[in-house]
Amino acid sequence: MIYKSFFFFLLLRVILLLLAVTVIAYGITDNQNFLIIGGLIITLVLCYDLYRFVSKRFVEIDDFFEAVKYRDFSRWFSEEQGSKDIRKLHRGFNIVNKTFKDINNERQAQFLYLQKILEMVDVGIIAYNLENGEVLWVNDSILNTFNLPSFKNIRFVEKRRPQLYDALFETYHTKDHSMTLEMKDEKLKVLVSNTIFQMDDMAYKLIVLQNIETTLNKNESEAWKKLLSVMTHEIMNSIAPISSLSETLHSEVESKRKHPDSFDLNLEDLDAGILSIKKRSEGLMKFAKTYRTLNKVSQVSRSKILVNDLFKNIENLLIPSLNQKEITLEFKNSNPKLEVHIDVHLIEQVLINLILNSRDACEGMADGKINVSAEKFRDGVQIKVADNGVGIPPEIMETIFVPFYSTKKTGSGIGLSLSKQIMMLHNGRIQVQSIEGQGTVMSLLF
CATH class of the missing domain: 1.20.58 (Methane Monooxygenase Hydroxylase; Chain G, domain 1)
Structure with a gap:
């Protein structure tokens, strides 16, 4: 609406100016001096008015852009004075200023919210400019971990703790990497990862560091x-x-x-x-x-194998003994091309152990069933061993993976512990779901 009003008044002035020029031309043609003089006077007045009209609006726009340049959105343009189009122009400026102020307020609120979160988390975070080392952000956790005061440039760390500087800032860790950092009077076990990102044509490095010493000690103590x-x-x-x-x-x-x-x-x-x-x-x-x-078991020798071939090997081995106990064993895989990258012998050992556990859980039942299935799971493969046996009591659920723990009279108590270790060596997981009296599902996640 602002530009319509502006162009209307601008067009009106241009038309009047053209009429004045026409009068001058007519006076020259008929040798009427009063028309020429009058036309010239009117033309000069109209040119001056046109100049003032345009320049005033461009000055207003220039003032607004100058304020935007310096991010000054606090200025208020009068909406009650001036011509109609000027008032509309001011109203538009005020709307833009209010919008920017609202955006800035939202960003400030989000920044404060994020700042509080980063200050509260027990993970050290620091981001800095790769070119000049200026710190963009650092939270209290990383300062407390290294017992350092707040600093504006990573060169401060280089001067105070050169070994820490080399390990943390000069080394690039593409994946989560555990390392031991030597401090003045102690050694810290930490998990560190970093990434590089661009912002305003500048490269920044973000480092995330977690002190895992306490967690490891606690887990190790509980395991022992x-x-x-x-x-x-x-x-x-x-x-x-x-x-x-x-x-x-x-x-x-x-x-x-x-x-x-x-x-x-x-x-x-x-x-x-x-x-x-x-x-x-x-x-x-x-x-x-x-x-x-x-x-x-400390290392694996991986190779690719079709899941169907893996299942076939185990089926040939276990079907006869399960048939003797009248327990049904079924293998399901809807994708014949599904394959896994595993140490075949070790994973066969895991599956055999899980199936034999299911056999023991189903022993004595009239309709004992064990189902072994495979399917795509997120970006990997999931193999399940499910039975309809007696299930696992809730009170021992947390202890079934403890070495040498067994509820069987003749059990060694290392089957599930060994299976868990093998899955960890494959960068996988083993999960259990069980309802006492209904059955158990053991899942291998690769």
Whole structure:
């Protein structure tokens, strides 16, 4: 609407100016001096008026653009004074200024909100200019981690902590990378990642750093507690009867030594006791070997294999024994071209262990079923082993992956622990869902 009013008045002035020029031309043609003089006067007045009309509006626009240039949106243009088009122009300027002020207020609110979030998180964050090292943003977490005051340029860190500077700012970590940073009086285990981004033709580096020392120590402590608890239980179960039986046998031998004529040593009892000690000792040796097995798997040799071929190998191996127990085993895969990049022997071991666990859960049931299925899952593959067995009680759900923990009388307690370790070596996960009395689903996520 502003430009319509402006062009209307501009066109009106141009038409009047053309009429004045026409009068001058007519006066020259008819040699009428008063028309020529009058036309010239009118033309000069109209030219001056046109100049004022245009220049005044361009001055107003120039003032507005000057304010925009310096981001001064606080100015208010009068909407009550001046011509109609000037008032409309001022009204438009005020609307633009208000819009920019609202945008700035929203951005400021968002910035403060983000600032508070970044200050509260327990993750160190710093962004800086790659060219001159000026810090764009740094939160308190990273300052507290390194025991540094607030700084404006990373050169400050270079002067105070050169080793920290080299490890953090001079090295580029494309993926999450755990590293140990040497401080003045301690070493910190941290997880660090970074990325480079462009903003206003300038390159910036964003570093995200998390102190994982406390988390690792806590998890390690909890893992040791669980491991030692199970190992102590297993060892005590073997040592207690060995100690008691050894003491009994020793007592009989001592009695025979002290009273050789009056005390008859029962060789069968002695042999049975020694045999029991032998069996318990063998049990302890087996326990130690299973621990060594759990500790032995440290690397994988990957190759691509079709899921159907993987399933076929396991089916040929397990179907006969499951048929004897009248348990149905089914394999499902709707995509015959689906393949996985795995250590075939290790993953076969995992699947066999899960299927045998399901077999034990379904044993004695009239309609025991085990379904092994595969499907695309996000950017990877998911293999599920599901059964309709007795399920896992909620109270032991958190302990099933603890080494040597087993609810079976003859179980070693390393099957699920070993399976979890193998999946971790594949950068995958193993998840469990179970409802007591209804069944269990174990999922392998690659």
